[in-house]
Amino acid sequence: MSVTFAAALLFAITIALVLLPLMPTLSEWRNRRDTAPLRVVYESEVDIESFAKSFRSFIDSNFRSILEECRQAEDAREGRLGENREYIAVGSDGLSILSEAERRVGRSKRLVLSSADLLLPDRTVFLGEIYAGRSVYGGERSIYRAILAEDSIDLGSSSRSLRWLHAGKRVHAAAGSVLHGRVSAGEVVNLEDGCGFERLRAPRIEFGATSASAGPEAGKEAVPSVVLQPEDVPHLVEVEAGRWLVARKLEVPPDVIVEADIVVTGWCRVGRGARILGSIKSHKDLYLAEGVRIEGSAVSGYGLYVGAGCHINGPALAETEIHLARGSTVGTAQRLTTVSGRTVHSACGVVAHGTVWAHVVGQVLPDSTEAHPGNVA
């Protein structure tokens, strides 16, 4: 082996060793396999009704004529859409939607479609979506993948929904039901005590049976007349741009009016009957005593504890938990808003207008349970 050849070989081996780990890089550079821009969200991802809209579109394009035929014939029709998508379409109330085998095992994988009301049996698992041209009446202890009803959805006690529910007017879940995913209605969502939920949206969301006592009526207390002045606030850092910045902690006295936004770097307690004309934010827990009214938003870096009869006009946001005591309201029918926290615990008699979103779990506490753990003066 000549010296020249050896040197060339050594050089080639060296280059190869250097380039070897870069082969994926060079390959990607040359072949350009992943050059597309990242997909961005053009529509709002948080549109709670997006699944329902998609499903309605699917129904319209595939089953509208079938449903119309069933309705005119007052009959049921079974079939298969594509390879594995079986369905049953019924045209009037009272028709059986379960085959004998399904009834025996208590499980149905078919799409269930109806141009009229649907009366669903107890203790049955529906793994296919359900559509009703009018209302859906669910039995007790049944499990549903998803339901779209043009009128109402009424679930029996201890029912479960796995993905979403949407009703044109009203969704009602009896006691002990657990509603995973999205639940929306054109008018009212009502969850009885013991229900669990994740995400709810309706112009009016009622927690607890409609017969539950509402407690103190929100916002109807006597309007306080004493205006809290900045000089009366301990730990006040500054008053600037209509905002009070308070260090460490703040205790707003009862029955006063605060004509500013408030930001507290620690925890904050708002006394009974106080009224905040702006918004309030605390980095730690935020406690609202009974009858507090906040015209803006209530934001907490930790927990938000809303006392009985409180009213929050704007969004109520907490990064950990939210407790809503009996009779409290969030938003109004004219000013829909959002309640959002990792967990949301609501007593019966609470009303929210707009969206309630519990990232981990939401719960309607039994009628006898106090939802407000904070010892608020």
Next chain:
Amino acid sequence: MTGGLSLPERRSAVAEECKWSSNRSIAGPSSGSRVRFGRCVATQRVAWLLRARSARVTSLLSLVVILTAAPAHGGQAENLAVSAGVTASERSPRSENASPNIRRISEGSDYPLPSLQPLSQAADTGESRPWLVSLMLYTLYVIIFVVCVYIVRHYFFTLNRLFRRPRQPYVDVDTADWPGVTVLIPAHNEEPVIGDILEALLDADYPKDKLTITPIDDRSTDQTNERIREFEQRYPDVVKPFHRSDGPAGKAAALNDATREVETDIVLVFDADYVPGRGLLKQLVAPFFDPEVGAVMGRVVPHNTDINLLTRLLDLERAGGYQVDQQARMNLHLVPQYGGTVGGVRKRALMSVGGWRDDALAEDTDATYRLLLGGWKTVYQNRSECYEQVPEEWDGRLRQIKRWAMGHNQATARYGAGLLRNRRTSFLEKIDGMLLLGVYTVSPVLLLGWMLGIVLWYLGEVKPGLIVILLVTSYSTIGNFATFYEVAAAARLDGSRGRIRLLPFVFLGFLVSLFAVSRATLSQILPRKRSEELMWHKTEHNHNHNHIHIPNRNQNGLRE
């Protein structure tokens, strides 16, 4: 000539010296340590060439000469001390102890060759180092510390993003009594794109009675003005343009003038070449329900990624900067940065801290820090995404990053001390705020560290551990806000696995940035004309690629 020898004689002496020194080791008279002195011919040739230079330059370069003469293997190198920058007559008394062989070379030439002194003796006996060496050494320690702080910061951010739940407290707010909002679109010769953003904003899912769109035409010389007027005539209740024909130039000045006329408390800002999605306005407005929020920033996503290698690298870098760096700062309650577009400010907060500053080189960084000093938070919304066009030419990229660097440096000078004294910000915000301000000074600092490391190594301050640390940390921290693991983590979080293979090329991009940023920083030390600062800094785009394709929608208008 001062050496007393003619040029041929000196060459002969050098040849003799090299012949001698190439075959033996030289023992220093006082230390007993060995100095291997090779490649003398080249050394002396260079030294001879340097004679004509000024004394200062000669002294500086003579240091390089000695370095090239030193052995390549650090393990075998013995300590050499160089009295760099000192002429023969100014040498310290210690130089008298230098090797006689070395002295012979110096004396044989009128070139003021620096004296060499084994430092091992000083190190061994505890004798103090020359002050210059000590200064360099301690400077290197400081640099290594700074670099290590940044590497910890980057690791911390990356791990936070990989293993912690993202903090997005406002992303759920989709139902609210939405406040009035004004969207400002600073535009200077944006004829090809101004129509696209106006169409997109008019299609936005935001109550039209609460929305005002204000394109700011700042002395455009193309048809921008006419295009804006077309929209004004079609949508007079929504599109209310603002025209500038005088006053200082630049985006900050344009924003400043227009913001004064804004009637709403929430002001969103988009550059003219962006196309926001339908839901973006609500997402950007939602954080302002928090009374502490003074500014909000969305995520910028490059659209023209398939043009060339640069655009692909910038796509990776942007991903690291937003998906990891910004979101981690949001998670940790630190200082997310308002980026000047795809974001917004609360007008009364901004006005309470002085409004937009006309003379700010980066009005976004400037606003972020003045809001921070005023006790207002900046919020980053990772899900509020909008396409942008990144530079497709290296020149444009260099201009862009230089401007960013100069803006950061300017903000550092203006607000650094104030931030440390500020009582409205937490301790962690102070730390992160300072680190964010200093992110562009890392580049020149790193270059200085490299130079010091090399010089000290050749001077005999052999600290391999320090050099290794510096090299390793340098690998991890050069660049601006998107380092390698941040980029890799971002690619993983974005689910784009193929492009992660380009990661080694990112090193190339960062090296370019390193020198560009260093040059920009140095240029700021020199006096400049004010007129150079106040101008429109625009990223040049290829308008053929500018039309952004909106993903296919199904019949419900939902993304497929």
